[in-house]
Amino acid sequence: MHLHNRVDREILKQQIQESTEERITLSFYQYARIGNPMFFRDHLYLQWSELGVLGRVYVANEGINAQINIPKDRFSQFQEQLTTITFLEDVRLNVAVDDDSKSFYKLKIQVKKKIVADGLNDAAFDVTNRGIHLKAEAFNALTDRPDTVVVDMRNHYESEVGHFENAILPDVDSFRESLPKIENILQEHREKNIVMYCTGGIRCEKASAYFKHRGFEHVYQLEGGIINYAREVQEKGLSNKFKGKNFVFDERLGERISDEIISHCHQCGAPCDTHTNCQNEACHLLFIQCERCAEKYNGCCTPECQEVIQLPAEEQKVRRKSRPQKRNIFRKGRSEHLKHRLKQ
Secondary structure, eight states: OOSSOOSOHHHHHHHHHHOOOOEEEEEEEEEOOOSOHHHHHHHHHHHHHHHTOEEEEEEETTEEEEEEEEEGGGHHHHHHHHHTSGGGTTOOOEEOSSOOSOSOSSEEEEEOSOSSOOOOOGGGSOTTOOOEEEOHHHHHHHHTSTTEEEEEOSOHHHHTTEEETTOBOOOOSSHHHHHHHHHHHGGGGTTSEEEEEOSSSHHHHHHHHHHHHTTOOSEEEETTHHHHHHHHHHHHTOOOOEEEEEOOSSTTOOEEOSSOOOOBOTTTOOBOOOEEEOSOTTTOOEEEOOHHHHHHTTTOSSHHHHHHTTSOHHHHHHHHHHSOOOOOTTTTTOOTTOTTOOOO
8 A cells, every 4th residue: 555645636625625525624732752753654644544534744753743634434433543552542632613524635644853843952941841731711711810911822824813812923924933032022921821822732832841941930821722722612601712713724724713803805905814825836825815806816816826827737837847936835925915914
């Protein structure tokens, strides 16, 4: 059996879009010592391929970070398989709260140096000395106090479409970049309760330990991140302090947590929180686009990109190969041509 996908990505995407199969989208992570990440990676690929699992998974010596979806009728079997892996038998599964069964279209498991790119030297501090975990009810209570500050550990394009009330929203493009900036911002709040949150909790696991190492004493983190918070709020009838959408790193690009729309279309400025990637594959810029602009520009970020996608597919490929790639995928809404982009 081949331990990687060999089918064209566009064919896979079409198959998923046309499928009526109900799938469950979830994410999980676990820091653990993995002696042979490649062997573990292949083991997972063999098992999960048989179950029809799709998604993106990172495996490293320090653990696993998985964002996947599973056929609903095989979910129990998947859970049983996890229990056969010692360090995953009690892992928390963050099940999506707004799922269309189209979140992933192939299974990709990669061996990485780290399961989250943080730029930290883990040997320099105790990564297990993490902040105190807070469930939704405790999070709401603590963040209501005047001696508490709430910090969003995500990137600017994530917090732009949704965030917690009164949270500090660092203007950063990556987790690696956020740590020193946030430390500087928090200097005046050293005596307060520092409450961190992120999408599913993994960034806060490392960040809370790092900030405790840097001398912050009252460090807390939202257990299971925004995803688990939204589910607890729904199940327990709690007050929802998250406003807007939760950005997610799959085909959905977001899940609705509250009815508020707190961001704007990057092209016309209308209220909108729908992320998309420019349809010009040579650009692929991530930006916010309303339905009206999507129709006007054919899903592109500029008229120039709109002209490119009108060309025959083969000519587009030739153009991409004949000139240096200028894909804007990592610019995340920063491009100058977006009139209503998030200001730095």
